[in-house]
Structure formats: structure tokens, C-alpha cells
Amino acid sequence: MDTAKSSHKYFHSFCIRPNTRFQTQGENEVVIAMFRAHPITLLFPFLNGFVFVLLLLLANFYFFVFLNVKEILFINFFALILIFNYYWYNFINWYFNVGIVTDDQIVDVDFNVTLYKEVSYTQLTHVEDVTAKSGGYFATLFNYGNLFIQTAGTEINTEFLNIPFPSEAAKIINELVESTHNHG
Amino acid sequence: MDNSSLSVFMSTYLSGPFLIRFFYKAFSIVSTVIFFVYTIVIHKQIEEVTNTIANRKHSILVFVSFIQIFVVLCLVIFALFYL
Numbered sequence: 583m584d585t586a587k588s589s590h591k592y593f594h595s596f597c598i599r600p601n602t603r604f605q606t607q608g609e610n611e612v613v614i615a616m617f618r619a620h621p622i623t624l625l626f627p628f629l630n631g632f633v634f635v636l637l638l639l640l641a642n643f644y645f646f647v648f649l650n651v652k653e654i655l656f657i658n659f660f661a662l663i664l665i666f667n668y669y670w671y672n673f674i675n676w677y678f679n680v681g682i683v684t685d686d687q688i689v690d691v692d693f694n695v696t697l698y699k700e701v702s703y704t705q706l707t708h709v710e711d712v713t714a715k716s717g718g719y720f721a722t723l724f725n726y727g728n729l730f731i732q733t734a735g736t737e738i739n740t741e742f743l744n745i746p747f748p749s750e751a752a753k754i755i756n757e758l759v760e761s762t763h764n765h766g
Numbered sequence: 767m768d769n770s771s772l773s774v775f776m777s778t779y780l781s782g783p784f785l786i787r788f789f790y791k792a793f794s795i796v797s798t799v800i801f802f803v804y805t806i807v808i809h810k811q812i813e814e815v816t817n818t819i820a821n822r823k824h825s826i827l828v829f830v831s832f833i834q835i836f837v838v839l840c841l842v843i844f845a846l847f848y849l
Contacts, residue, residue: 603820656794656849660801660841667805667834674808674827678815693815695808701818 585614585754593621596746598754604682604689606703615754617681619744620726627672634665671695681729681742683755686762688731690740704740706762708733712755714748731755794845802838809835 588599595618602613638661646654678693688709692700709731716727727748731740745751778784809831816824 601821605818605820652849653790656841656844659844660794660798663834663837663841664801667801667808670830670834671808674812677827678812678819680819682819691815691819693811695811696804699811699815699818 585757592746595619595621596751602682604691605701606689607684608686611684611686613682613684614758615683615751617683617729617742617745617751619676619679620724620746621676622720622724622726623744624672624676627669631665631669634661634668638662638665679743681740681745683751683758685758688740688755690742702738702740704731704733704738706755706759708735709755709759710734712752712759714752716748729755791845791849794849795842798838798842798845802835802842805831805835805838 585598588597588601590597590600594600594616597616598614600613600616602616604613607613638658642654642658646657649657674695675693678691680691682689682691685706687706688704690700690702690704692698692702711732713730713732714727715730716722716725721727721744724746726744726746729742729745729748729751731742733739742748742751809828812827812831816828
């Protein structure tokens with residue numbers, strides 16, 4: 583894969599040379615690639631939300647006959663906002679759980695809207711091994727999988743989960759690690 | 767309070783429909799307020815993470831989360847004064 587040209591695949595889940603910066607990025611540091619989970623992983627939350635909408639419609643027909651107009655309006659409005667929030671929560675979790683590969687380091691952003699935010703940085707010189715794993719019906723069908731980056735010593739190992747083209751991503755990182763070792 | 771006014775009070779405020787309305791309103795207010803706090807948390811988290819990873823499109827996300835706070839605030843007001 584050509585890492586010199588900018589390209590975006592699967593709703594920006596596999597980006598080469600993206601127009602993205604991060605907080606601790608050095609002045610001359612270049613973002614080579616950015617990975618997110620494959621957008622198909624959002625399918626199940628999307629279907630869940632659709633079921634919630636159907637349940638709300640059913641509730642309108644069967645249960646709300648006992649309530650007045652204001653109460654029905656309130657419940658419907660509140661339920662729709664909750665459903666929208668469910669979609670929003672899942673989208674934000676997907677959007678901000680990214681892995682960034684630069685010419686100097688690998689940044690893993692693990693983000694959960696309400697619970698925590700964890701950003702781990704791994705220098706390319708510390709990378710020992712990169713493993714791409716893919717398994718399961720959907721993963722094989724849509725070509726996504728997990729990428730495990732092992733580091734030397736007691737440093738935290740980095741992992742990018744459910745990213746598209748995991749072997750391509752491993753290849754990009756391996757090439758960068760190799761060039762870093764050669765230059766360093 | 768004499769017996770007749772007590773019985774009027776009990777029949778008015780401890781009757782089934784009044785209690786149902788009371789609990790309905792209390793539940794609505796509490797749940798919308800909790801949800802309001804939750805949307806503020808989401809907004810703060812999004813602001814925080816957009817500082818960590820910067821992109822031109824991120825202002826849209828912050829704007830949508832802000833709109834959500836505004837809509838939920840409207841719900842809180844609705845639950846407080848119009849329900």
C-alpha cells in the first residue's frame with residue numbers, strides 16, 4: 583500500500599496521511615495512518631436503536647391511551663432523545679477510539695464517553711512484534727480484525743480492535759519500524 | 767384540622783389518580799435532570815477528546831453535543847412547569 587498518498591476507506595476507518603493532529607505531536611512528526619473499528623461494527627447498535635423505535639411505536643398504540651396529550655408528548659420526546667443519545671454514544675465511542683501511527687510513534691486512544699479516556703504512546707523503536715488476527719464470520723466477510731503491537735520490557739502493549747485490513751496495517755507499521763531501526 | 771377537612775385532604779391528595787400524577791411528574795423531573803447531567807458529561811468528554819485529537823470536523827461533534835444539552839434542558843423545563 584502506498585503510504586505517500588492520502589486515502590480514506592470505509593468511512594474514515596482506514597486513513598492514510600489523514601488531516602489529523604494530536605496533542606503531543608512533534609512539530610516535524612507526520613501522521614502516516616489512522617485506524618478505527620470497521621463501520622460494520624456499528625450495525626448492531628443501529629439495529630438495537632431501530633428495535634427501540636419500534637417498541638416506542640407499539641407503546642404509543644397500546645399503553646398510552648391512559649395518559650393525556652402532554653404526558654404522551656413528553657414520553658415520546660424523551661424516548662426519542664434517549665434513542666438518539668444511544669446512537670450518539672455508540673458513534674462517539676467508535677469515532678474517538680482511534681489508533682494513530684506516525685513516523686515516530688504509535689498512539690492508541692481508548693475512549694469511552696462516560697467512563698474513561700486513555701491515551702497510550704509507544705515509540706516505534708520500542709516495537710518488538712506486530713500481529714494481525716482476524717476470525718469469525720463477520721470479520722472474514724468484511725475483512726476486519728485485531729492488531730496487536732508488542733513492546734519491549736514492561737511497557738503496555740498496544741492493540742487496535744476490529745480495524746479494517748489488519749494485515750495491511752501490520753505491514754505499514756512493520757515497514758515504519760524497520761526504517762526506524764535502520765535509521766536509528 | 768378537623769375530621770371533615772382531613773377526609774377532604776385525603777380524598778384529594780391520597781387518591782389513586784393524584785398519586786399516579788405525582789409519581790409520574792416526580793419520575794419525569796428526576797430522570798430528565800439526571801439525563802441533563804449526563805449530556806453535560808458527554809459534552810465535556812467530547813471537548814476533552816477533541817483537544818487530544820484535532821480535526822477540522824470535530825467542531826460539528828461539539829456543536830451536536832451542545833444542541834443535545836439544549837434540547838434536554840427544554841425537556842427539564844417541560845417536566846418542571848408544563849407536565
